[in-house]
Amino acid sequence: MTTRYVVQRDTRGWRTQVWASFGLAFLCSAVGVLRLPGQELDRAFLAIGMFFCLFATFAVAKTTRDNRDGQVDTSAWVMTVWVAFAAAVMLTAWGLYRMKIEEWQKYYMLVTWLFLISSSFTLAKMMRDEQEASLLERRAAAAREGRAEAGGQQRA
Numbered sequence: 001m002t003t004r005y006v007v008q009r010d011t012r013g014w015r016t017q018v019w020a021s022f023g024l025a026f027l028c029s030a031v032g033v034l035r036l037p038g039q040e041l042d043r044a045f046l047a048i049g050m051f052f053c054l055f056a057t058f059a060v061a062k063t064t065r066d067n068r069d070g071q072v073d074t075s076a077w078v079m080t081v082w083v084a085f086a087a088a089v090m091l092t093a094w095g096l097y098r099m100k101i102e103e104w105q106k107y108y109m110l111v112t113w114l115f116l117i118s119s120s121f122t123l124a125k126m127m128r129d130e131q132e133a134s135l136l137e138r139r140a141a142a143a144r145e146g147r148a149e150a151g152g153q154q155r156a
Helices: 012-035 040-066 075-098 103-155
Strands: none
Touching: 012 040, 012 103, 040 075, 040 103, 075 103
């Protein structure tokens, strides 16, 4: 029995929204970090923390998706990815909490930081969905070509 897959692609509107959300989150975070009053070392720490969170978010999303149908990565790698994500979130939160800035500025940075993490997960999922849909379509086309060639050889 042949397994049938339905390839469902995201709409152009959804892809535009996801990229726009990620771009806006990144831009608002960057502007917030650059315009924060206070010591340059604090701003640098916050910028590094946000980048750490950004990359750790993509690593968690990829590792989770790679292992969804069964574990393909080592347990040590999966643990490392999750520990890095937790460390990124906790250290960035701690750095933001201890910064000597006004409360509204902390809340602005908190919201942009959480928006950046959320939009990063959404972007990673959208990109992986696109990759998997393309892979399924290539496999289906190759299977159709294989059946067509086999059918042509049988008739000859």
